[in-house]
Amino acid sequence: MDIQTIERLVSEELASDPLKLLHVRNCLEKADELALIHHGDRTKVRIAVLLHDITKLLPLKRQQELASHCMGPEDLENHPREVWHAYSAACYARTRCDIQDEEVLDAIRYHTTGRKHMSLTEKIVFVSDAIEVGRTYVTDDLRELAKMDLDQALIQIMQDDLEYLRARKRQIDPLTIEAVNYYLETQGGH
Numbered sequence: 001m002d003i004q005t006i007e008r009l010v011s012e013e014l015a016s017d018p019l020k021l022l023h024v025r026n027c028l029e030k031a032d033e034l035a036l037i038h039h040g041d042r043t044k045v046r047i048a049v050l051l052h053d054i055t056k057l058l059p060l061k062r063q064q065e066l067a068s069h070c071m072g073p074e075d076l077e078n079h080p081r082e083v084w085h086a087y088s089a090a091c092y093a094r095t096r097c098d099i100q101d102e103e104v105l106d107a108i109r110y111h112t113t114g115r116k117h118m119s120l121t122e123k124i125v126f127v128s129d130a131i132e133v134g135r136t137y138v139t140d141d142l143r144e145l146a147k148m149d150l151d152q153a154l155i156q157i158m159q160d161d162l163e164y165l166r167a168r169k170r171q172i173d174p175l176t177i178e179a180v181n182y183y184l185e186t187q188g189g190h
């Protein structure tokens, strides 16, 4: 499926929520900027960003059904519900848009939790989703850090996420904890 068709599909799927559509547009802008700075693959990043939230408006039941074409039901149950849309979106990309590039699919699948050993495409999508211009609570410092040191920005975003979830006693995806430990160990936190 070509990129114009994917763009049309995204506009259709998210038509009922203009703010969500705006979020995707903002993410595209940020991801393109970061891909340029950090020498990422702009096409892969663009496709992943376009599709990352495509199932977000679907009821959880429908997300489960969609994801079941790509994974067992128990695989989804291991993750907090807030994360299900990432898995259903990756499955949507594979089955409906015929995206078979695993790097693009992983960038969609892990855009909320992150994980260990992320590719550059995954990192750019993850960070862009977190710091796009519509995220008004994000500091300029973090946005600058993302330009200078993507891994340090990644660590900070994950740590902020963990703090936010812990403060609200919400379920934490083990992938994020694993990822923070991994990146702190390999990159060192400042």
Ligand SMILES: [Fe+2]
Residues within 6 Å of the ligand: 052, 053, 056, 085, 086, 111, 112
């Ligand atoms: Fe998302």
Ligand SMILES: [Fe+2]
Residues within 6 Å of the ligand: 023, 052, 053, 129
């Ligand atoms: Fe998003």
